[in-house]
Amino acid sequence: AQSVAQPEDQVNVAEGNPLTVKCTYSVSGNPYLFWYVQYPNRGLQFLLKYITGDNLVKGSYGFEAEFNKSQTSFHLKKPSALVSDSALYFCAVSNMDTGRRALTFGSGTRLQVQP
Amino acid sequence: EAGVAQSPRYKIIEKRQSVAFWCNPISGHATLYWYQQILGQGPKLLIQFQNNGVVDDSQLPKDRFSAERLKGVDSTLKIQPAKLEDSAVYLCASSSTSVGTYFGPGTRLTVT
Numbered sequence: 001a002q003s004v005a006q007p008e009d010q011v012n013v014a015e016g017n018p019l020t021v022k023c024t025y026s027v028s029g030n031p032y033l034f035w036y037v038q039y040p041n042r043g044l045q046f047l048l049k050y051i052t053g054d055n056l057v058k059g060s061y062g063f064e065a066e067f068n069k070s071q072t073s074f075h076l077k078k079p080s081a082l083v084s085d086s087a088l089y090f091c092a093v094s095n096m097d098t099g100r101r102a103l104t105f106g107s108g109t110r111l112q113v114q115p
Numbered sequence: 116e117a118g119v120a121q122s123p124r125y126k127i128i129e130k131r132q133s134v135a136f137w138c139n140p141i142s143g144h145a146t147l148y149w150y151q152q153i154l155g156q157g158p159k160l161l162i163q164f165q166n167n168g169v170v171d172d173s174q175l176p177k178d179r180f181s182a183e184r185l186k187g188v189d190s191t192l193k194i195q196p197a198k199l200e201d202s203a204v205y206l207c208a209s210s211s212t213s214v215g216t217y218f219g220p221g222t223r224l225t226v227t
């Protein structure tokens with residue numbers, strides 16, 4: 001079985017400050033890791049993914065994430081937050097070794113960026 | 116490139132009624148998923164299709180939920196009869212071997 005934990009229900013940060021949204025995972029085999037963002041009344045939008053290679057992955061809208069195998073973490077980061085980044089963020093994992101590719105999601109973290 | 120299409124966007128029904136949702140995936144995507152997202156939670160996989168075959172339906176409540184993808188393209192998800200706890204957003208997603216998973220806008224179901 002695979003699982004994702006997002007320990008923070010909400011993260012508050014001031015505009016212009018760096019932000020971090022935490023994610024840890026559990027999966028047997030090689031993890032494929034993803035971050036999605038969800039705005040109100042809209043579907044999930046893909047931000048970035050880690051498949052293999054460089055542990056620092058760059059994605060859309062200036063976001064990046066760092067894969068840490070020893071800590072089984074995949075934290076989402078951005079050097080300078082914008083008010084428009086306020087949304088619900090989901091971390092997800094899949095096990096490509098099984099060929100199923102279905103995503104298991106965390107419970108989500110609401111990011112609130114204050115002006 | 117057109118995204119994943121879903122309809123309807125919103126549906127309100129009474130408990131014990133039936134409801135159906137439709138999904139049209141991105142052209143060429145062989146894999147199609149249905150997820151259920153209850154308010155305040157992350158999406159949970161209901162069923163995964165590869166072309167028109169079921170890969171994983173272990174979390175689908177088969178006594179009331181059914182899904183099909185007859186020609187390996189469009190898919191429908193049905194609930195019969197609906198319960199109050201089925202109130203959720205139902206997300207359809209598709210993927211291919213070389214790209215990520217793309218989600219539709221979802222159908223928000225309210226069961227009263």
